[in-house]
Amino acid sequence: MTDCIFCKIVRGDIPANKVYEDDEVLAFKDIRPAAPVHILLIPKRHIESMLNTSREDEALLGKMLALTPVIAREHGLGAGYKTAINTGLAGGQEVFHLHLHILGTPQP
Ligand code: 5GP
Ligand code: ZN
Numbered sequence: 831m832t833d834c835i836f837c838k839i840v841r842g843d844i845p846a847n848k849v850y851e852d853d854e855v856l857a858f859k860d861i862r863p864a865a866p867v868h869i870l871l872i873p874k875r876h877i878e879s880m881l882n883t884s885r886e887d888e889a890l891l892g893k894m895l896a897l898t899p900v901i902a903r904e905h906g907l908g909a910g911y912k913t914a915i916n917t918g919l920a921g922g923q924e925v926f927h928l929h930l931h932i933l934g935t936p937q938p
Contacts, residue, residue, distance in 0.1 A: 848895065855873055857869050857871040857932075864933060866935045868931065868932070869930045869933075870932075872927060872928060872930075878928065879925065879926060880917040883900060902932055907934040907935075911921070911933060916931075
């Protein structure tokens with residue numbers, strides 16, 4: 831998707847504060863953080879939303895969920911954190927490239 835903002839971040843066309851990357855997924859800091867730590871984890875492949883996933887995406891979605899504690903711990907959220915996936919207009923989704931929010935406050 832050429833005009834998708836998160837695809838542009840994946841391609842490096844616009845900058846992002848990246849915190850994790852592999853061949854399938856990318857995590858970067860949210861530009862308007864709603865918590866002291868606010869990271870977005872996305873598939874590199876353009877998937878509009880959870881409404882556009884199928885059982886074939888099980889491995890990718892499982893990988894994303896399994897990565898959340900790893901990324902969270904690296905940002906001081908070892909005591910806990912919140913995740914959110916806003917899905918569809920009715921679910922409050924604003925950017926239509928699937929993303930998982932990781933939110934929290936580092937504990938001393
Ligand atoms: P949604 O409401 O779709 O679940 O969340 C979209 C999120 O993407 C928002 O928290 C917003 O701050 C973030 N966001 C939108 N545009 C950009 C951008 O260009 N760069 C980064 N890093 N975050 C963005
Ligand atoms: Zn995209």
